[in-house]
Amino acid sequence: MIRAIVLLSGGMDSLVTTAIAAQECEELYFLHFSYGQRTQAKEQWCFSQIAKHYNAQAAKTVDYHWLADIGGSALTDPDIRLDEHREVPNTYVPFRNATMLCAAVAWAEVLDAKSIYIGAVEEDSSGYPDCRDSFFGAMQDLIRQGTVAGDIRVKTPVLHFNKAQIVQRGIALNAPFHYSWSCYFAEDEACGECPSCKLRQKAFLNAGIKDPILYKGQK
Amino acid sequence: MIRAIVLLSGGMDSLVTTAIAAQECEELYFLHFSYGQRTQAKEQWCFSQIAKHYNAQAAKTVDYHWLADIGGSALTDPDIRLDEHREVPNTYVPFRNATMLCAAVAWAEVLDAKSIYIGAVEEDSSGYPDCRDSFFGAMQDLIRQGTVAGDIRVKTPVLHFNKAQIVQRGIALNAPFHYSWSCYFAEDEACGECPSCKLRQKAFLNAGIKDPILYKGQK
Numbered sequence: 001m002i003r004a005i006v007l008l009s010g011g012m013d014s015l016v017t018t019a020i021a022a023q024e025c026e027e028l029y030f031l032h033f034s035y036g037q038r039t040q041a042k043e044q045w046c047f048s049q050i051a052k053h054y055n056a057q058a059a060k061t062v063d064y065h066w067l068a069d070i071g072g073s074a075l076t077d078p079d080i081r082l083d084e085h086r087e088v089p090n091t092y093v094p095f096r097n098a099t100m101l102c103a104a105v106a107w108a109e110v111l112d113a114k115s116i117y118i119g120a121v122e123e124d125s126s127g128y129p130d131c132r133d134s135f136f137g138a139m140q141d142l143i144r145q146g147t148v149a150g151d152i153r154v155k156t157p158v159l160h161f162n163k164a165q166i167v168q169r170g171i172a173l174n175a176p177f178h179y180s181w182s183c184y185f186a187e188d189e190a191c192g193e194c195p196s197c198k199l200r201q202k203a204f205l206n207a208g209i210k211d212p213i214l215y216k217g218q219k
Numbered sequence: 220m221i222r223a224i225v226l227l228s229g230g231m232d233s234l235v236t237t238a239i240a241a242q243e244c245e246e247l248y249f250l251h252f253s254y255g256q257r258t259q260a261k262e263q264w265c266f267s268q269i270a271k272h273y274n275a276q277a278a279k280t281v282d283y284h285w286l287a288d289i290g291g292s293a294l295t296d297p298d299i300r301l302d303e304h305r306e307v308p309n310t311y312v313p314f315r316n317a318t319m320l321c322a323a324v325a326w327a328e329v330l331d332a333k334s335i336y337i338g339a340v341e342e343d344s345s346g347y348p349d350c351r352d353s354f355f356g357a358m359q360d361l362i363r364q365g366t367v368a369g370d371i372r373v374k375t376p377v378l379h380f381n382k383a384q385i386v387q388r389g390i391a392l393n394a395p396f397h398y399s400w401s402c403y404f405a406e407d408e409a410c411g412e413c414p415s416c417k418l419r420q421k422a423f424l425n426a427g428i429k430d431p432i433l434y435k436g437q438k
Contacts (some may be wrong), residue, residue, distance in 0.1 A: 060285075060288070060289075062285040062288075063282060063284065063285060064285075065282065066279075066281040066282060066283075066322060067325065069279070069281075070279075070325060070326045070329050071329055093325075094324070094325040094326075094328035094329055094366070094367075095321055095324045095325040095328060095365060095366055096325070097365070098321045098324070098325075098361060098365050099318070099321040099322060099325060102314055102317045102318040102321050103285060103318060105313070105314045105317070106286065106289055106312075106313040106314040106315070106317075106318060107289045107313075109313035109314060110289050110290055110313055129364065129365050129366055129367055129369075130365040130366075132364065134364045135361070135364040135365040137364070138357070138360045138361040138363075138364040138365065139361060139365075141357045141360065141361075142317060142354070142357040142358060142360075142361050144357075145348065145351065145353045145354040145356070145357040146314060146316070146317050146348050146349040146354040146357065146358075147313070147314055147348055147349075148313075148348055150348075
């Protein structure tokens with residue numbers, strides 16, 4: 001029985017990663033983090049829908065509000081204005097992927113799961129240090145050294161995809177894009193203006209496919 | 220200004236680590252984790268007293284109840300009976316040091332702190348994989364790869380001490396041992412019978428020093 005944990009935010013990268021994991025594994029356990037991100041309610045809804053769609057063995061939301069409590073990111077602090085024009089955009093949440101992967105590793109030890117899927121993307125992630133190949137290599141080594149099992153693998157199937165390729169792969173796998181969400185700000189209709197909306201819209205445009213979610217002002 | 224984060228459980232290893240950090244650094248920020256351990260209230264009290272004693276710039280308790288929620292450890296699950304007679308004792312909490320260090324690294328990025336102190340002990344830790352030198356080396360590499368700063372150092376000053384040496388160093392540095400706690404079960408008088416009490420008592424005996432905390436049945 002191939003058992004895996006999938007980190008699922010509810011965005012399109014983690015949705016397509018889920019679709020790939022569903023092809024490769026028999027039992028999926030889903031992990032979501034609530035850490036004070038601005039669109040948490042919407043993400044939680046997407047998480048539940050996608051987990052159900054893929055017949056989750058279990059779907060767990062971890063309370064990570066300490067991440068907002070320590071501050072330092074425009075994603076969790078409404079007083080910090082979004083600024084993508086820096087070497088590392090201030091939507092970066094310090095060491096977020098590491099802290100989330102560690103929770104997944106702990107759960108994998110308990111479940112005896114041997115794979116952890118994460119939808120990180122290197123190319124489009126604009127300089128986040130914890131989205132690079134070298135980071136995932138170091139995480140693999142940490143798992144080997146710091147767990148009893150030692151053989152839990154971190155899988156990053158879309159790491160070297162661009163966003164259009166992610167859309168195409170998702171379409172090929174019948175991923176339910178209507179359950180995914182990317183907008184940094186709005187929860188009812190996507191704003192279409194934040195950097196995350198723009199990346200998503202460009203991806204669907206380049207893939208030649210219509211995005212099924214609703215944007216502001218759209219019929 | 221040398222600024223550091225100290226992981227402080229309230230046990231004697233982290234107390235002595237704090238005493239060493241106080242010698243080496245000018246500004247100390249303390250981090251404690253509440254994760255459903257059996258003696259959480261007592262540990263929280265010790266944490267607050269020790270942080271105050273060492274003039275903390277800030278003392279933060281992180282809610283890590285997800286660690287108890289995923290289960291798998293006798294430290295967090297009252298239904299699991301303590302069993303130290305295994306290759307890895309079932310007091311092991313999966314990947315605990317990794318998950319805690321990652322939170323400290325995230326906070327260090329926000330504070331621009333360059334050191335993180337942790338009171339891990341290799342010799343007496345009876346096979347926990349996340350208390351070994353090789354684990355801390357891998358963590359150092361993960362920080363280099365996964366943070367913006369890249370130069371945050373993990374310090375483990377008591378890693379190669381035995382428990383008697385830890386007591387001796389603490390006494391030499393005037394560490395307030397009356398604010399520390401080791402018992403796995405009791406919060407008023409230490410039981411004197413659990414593996415953690417026994418290690419502590421042996422350490423004070425070998426160091427030739429009287430333990431200032433109260434044990435059950437003691438006057």
